[in-house]
Amino acid sequence: MILTVAIDTPLRRAFDYHAPAGVARERLAGLQPGVRVRVPFGRRQSIGVLVGCGTASSVAPEKLKAALEILDDEPLFDAATLSLLCFAADYYHHPIGEVFAAALPAAIRAGAAAHDCEEAWTLTPAGQTALELPAGRRAPRQREILERLLGGDPLADDAVQGRPARAALAALAARGFIRSTVLPRPAATITHTVSGVARTAAQQTAVDAITAAFGRYAAFLLHGVTGSGKTEVYMEAIAASLAGDGQALVLVPEIALTPQLVQRFRARFGGGIAVLHSGVAEVERRDAWRAARSGRARIVIGTRSAVFAPLARLGLVVVDEEHDASYKQQEGLRYSARDLAVLRAQRAQVPVVLGSATPSLETLENVAQGRYTRLSLPQRPGGTPPPRIRLIDLRRVASDHGLSQPALAAMATHLAAGGQVIAYLNRRGYAPCLYCIACGWVAPCAHCDARMVLHRRAARLRCHHCGASGEVPSTCGACGQPLAPVGQGTERVEETMARLFPDAPLARLDRDAVGSAAALDAVLARVRNGEARILVGTQMLTKGHDFPDVSLVVVLDADQGLFSSDFRASERLAQTITQVAGRAGRGSRPGEVLVQTAFPEHPLLTRLIAGGYEEFASAALDERREALWPPFSRLALLRAEARDAAALDAYLRAAAEAGRGRAEVEVLGPANALMARRADHYRAHLLVEGASRSAVQRFLADWLPRIERLPAPSGLRWSIDVDPLELD
Numbered sequence: 001m002i003l004t005v006a007i008d009t010p011l012r013r014a015f016d017y018h019a020p021a022g023v024a025r026e027r028l029a030g031l032q033p034g035v036r037v038r039v040p041f042g043r044r045q046s047i048g049v050l051v052g053c054g055t056a057s058s059v060a061p062e063k064l065k066a067a068l069e070i071l072d073d074e075p076l077f078d079a080a081t082l083s084l085l086c087f088a089a090d091y092y093h094h095p096i097g098e099v100f101a102a103a104l105p106a107a108i109r110a111g112a113a114a115h116d117c118e119e120a121w122t123l124t125p126a127g128q129t130a131l132e133l134p135a136g137r138r139a140p141r142q143r144e145i146l147e148r149l150l151g152g153d154p155l156a157d158d159a160v161q162g163r164p165a166r167a168a169l170a171a172l173a174a175r176g177f178i179r180s181t182v183l184p185r186p187a188a189t190i191t192h193t194v195s196g197v198a199r200t201a202a203q204q205t206a207v208d209a210i211t212a213a214f215g216r217y218a219a220f221l222l223h224g225v226t227g228s229g230k231t232e233v234y235m236e237a238i239a240a241s242l243a244g245d246g247q248a249l250v251l252v253p254e255i256a257l258t259p260q261l262v263q264r265f266r267a268r269f270g271g272g273i274a275v276l277h278s279g280v281a282e283v284e285r286r287d288a289w290r291a292a293r294s295g296r297a298r299i300v301i302g303t304r305s306a307v308f309a310p311l312a313r314l315g316l317v318v319v320d321e322e323h324d325a326s327y328k329q330q331e332g333l334r335y336s337a338r339d340l341a342v343l344r345a346q347r348a349q350v351p352v353v354l355g356s357a358t359p360s361l362e363t364l365e366n367v368a369q370g371r372y373t374r375l376s377l378p379q380r381p382g383g384t385p386p387p388r389i390r391l392i393d394l395r396r397v398a399s400d401h402g403l404s405q406p407a408l409a410a411m412a413t414h415l416a417a418g419g420q421v422i423a424y425l426n427r428r429g430y431a432p433c434l435y436c437i438a439c440g441w442v443a444p445c446a447h448c449d450a451r452m453v454l455h456r457r458a459a460r461l462r463c464h465h466c467g468a469s470g471e472v473p474s475t476c477g478a479c480g481q482p483l484a485p486v487g488q489g490t491e492r493v494e495e496t497m498a499r500l501f502p503d504a505p506l507a508r509l510d511r512d513a514v515g516s517a518a519a520l521d522a523v524l525a526r527v528r529n530g531e532a533r534i535l536v537g538t539q540m541l542t543k544g545h546d547f548p549d550v551s552l553v554v555v556l557d558a559d560q561g562l563f564s565s566d567f568r569a570s571e572r573l574a575q576t577i578t579q580v581a582g583r584a585g586r587g588s589r590p591g592e593v594l595v596q597t598a599f600p601e602h603p604l605l606t607r608l609i610a611g612g613y614e615e616f617a618s619a620a621l622d623e624r625r626e627a628l629w630p631p632f633s634r635l636a637l638l639r640a641e642a643r644d645a646a647a648l649d650a651y652l653r654a655a656a657e658a659g660r661g662r663a664e665v666e667v668l669g670p671a672n673a674l675m676a677r678r679a680d681h682y683r684a685h686l687l688v689e690g691a692s693r694s695a696v697q698r699f700l701a702d703w704l705p706r707i708e709r710l711p712a713p714s715g716l717r718w719s720i721d722v723d724p725l726e727l728d
């Protein structure tokens with residue numbers, strides 16, 4: 001019998017082994033794909049996942065090694081999840097072993113029990129004897145653990161925290177004084193508190209449409225402005241889907257930024273909620289995964305990788321803020337969790353709800369084609385009208401460090417009336433460059449084609465692309481004249497606002513100001529309890545926070561996205577402006593939104609202001625149809641980087657040549673990346689464009705193996721990105 005095993009390695013294939021010695025014939029006969037197998041791999045051992053059993057291998061039998069151990073009786077994944085994982089490996093052309101690795105918590109990858117249990121320790125007779133000896137001075141921690149076990153109650157493994165205590169546990173186990181056992185988990189109780197609010201007619205229509213689709217695949221776009229009550233609809237539909245013993249999967253872009261969402265679910269449903277994301281401690285993640293798999297967790301809330309959570313009784317899938325770019329993983333397995341969530345729902349024959357105030361153009365096109373059903377929540381339940389958006393023409397008004405006079409006047413008015421004010425700028429640091437007025441020299445990054453950003457509080461120059469940092473030079477590197485910071489980052493806006501509004505306490509929300517979840521909580525609390533009156537921040541601001549007293553939002557620089565070469569830049573800009581505008585006027589105050597721009601007649605902005613996101617989106621879709629960009633074509637991007645620019649170019653030319661002459665797709669390039677050098681590597685890419693997903697897939701299946709056989713320059717790294725979000 002031959003076992004085919006997926007192993008966590010960059011090689012794009014699975015590996016064959018003989019069955020392990022000493023395993024009963026019946027057990028082998030009953031083996032199912034999805035169980036873990038310990039195998040020899042190179043000079044080490046590895047734990048892989050069984051993907052197939054057979055009697056033949058393309059490798060000669062005498063060359064095959066035997067697997068060492070079969071770890072599980074049951075597969076790790078239910079059939080639908082397993083098939084989703086295999087699909088992901090296929091579709092994204094990624095090594096299957098790395099796909100499984102991405103789907104599993106580290107502890108499970110390392111061989112920890114998969115069933116839903118609590119690990120605990122008990123005293124052995126040898127340990128008992130050891131305790132009867134007088135306490136020596138050595139190993140007081142070990143002694144303490146033995147004493148805790150003396151009463152006979154097992155000690156839960158999770159209760160033993162800290163590295164020294166863990167080391168003591170390991171030492172005791174090695175000496176045979178304690179032994180590990182497993183305790184079953186008590187069943188979770190899911191409570192269901194009835195919603196405190198009466199649903200609006202639109203909410204009721206949405207809930208009815210979703211519940212009517214239970215038990216089969218159907219995809220819905222829940223389209224509603226921020227604050228229109230989408231989360232209420234999710235919770236109501238989930239409550240209905242849990243009525244049997246079903247499970248629900250809720251994907252969110254970022255949990256750290258939206259702790260309120262998890263709190264609302266806990267308040268509504270009590271126990272039985274598992275939270276799965278990379279920010280939780282490894283032990284909790286393992287437990288959440290086990291609880292999802294066993295069915296103890298009835299609702300799994302998680303970020304991108306939660307789409308792979310094993311949920312045998314899945315009844316409903318929700319993807320909140322479906323347009324959010326963080327659903328696309330940008331390294332390793334470059335998957336779209338949003339797209340896989342829809343496929344998962346299809347495989348499991350359950351409905352999927354994609355929610356957004358600013359749906360992606362792909363999703364809107366799916367609605368237009370009748371593949372998804374749109375459910376609209378046109379109004380906020382409180383009846384607060386949507387905020388008014390106005391453009392400020394930066395060419396015609398005076399500004400103080402990037403803050404225009406009309407914006408400053410509006411801020412003063414709103415602050416005086418007791419409102420809170422948001423200033424949004426998607427640029428960290430103090431100033432994006434340090435400039436010599438005498439000769440035009442700009443402080444460059446030594447490793448990238450990029451400028452160093454001035455961080456004044458830290459008194460450092462930093463490169464936002466490779467992480468390099470250096471001291472702030474006092475004079476020009478070329479001519480010795482003094483240097484001046486040019487342009488604004490959030491740090492500088494904070495400084496300016498503090499000078500102009502000395503009485504209004506200020507909070508800043510960006511990656512430099514908020515380094516940890518605790519720091520984030522502290523900032524959000526200061527805004528929510530009203531202590532901070534002004535909030536300056538980056539993209540972090542646009543994510544789902546509910547600040548009832550914010551009445552004015554100022555977008556300081558809309559122009560960054562107006563003239564980009566990336567065909568998605570305009571969509572992203574429209575989404576950002578709409579999302580950040582949605583922070584204004586969520587409570588009882590009507591909101592006002594000001595957008596500063598030097599191009600107020602740009603059609604993107606005028607359309608967005610006059611017609612709202614929907615009108616913008618329909619025009620943007622027309623443009624994409626015209627230009628044959630996705631979703632009217634399908635793309636894949638081959639990115640490559642190397643230290644030697646000429647060798648990189650030659651390699652990509654050869655790769656392009658290997659793919660020329662197909663009827664169905666075109667290979668464009670090589671083209672240099674926008675930042676042609678980053679962290680001392682030259683970067684370039686080839687773009688594959690085809691009329692359909694299947695055309696691109698057929699091409700890649702044939703082309704990638706040929707590329708792998710091309711002679712590569714030393715140190716070359718390449719990756720394939722199917723349905724890339726960034727074309728760079």
Ligand code: ADP
Binds near residue numbers: 199200
């Ligand atoms: P979204 O998810 O679209 O941003 P939420 O579901 O968070 O919207 O709702 C925004 C606010 O409105 C919340 O405070 C919520 O409790 C409240 N809300 C939702 N639905 C109703 C309703 N039918 N009646 C009154 N308030 C509601």
Ligand code: ZN
Binds near residue numbers: 437438439441479480
């Ligand atoms: Zn100079």
Ligand code: ZN
Binds near residue numbers: 463678
């Ligand atoms: Zn750099």
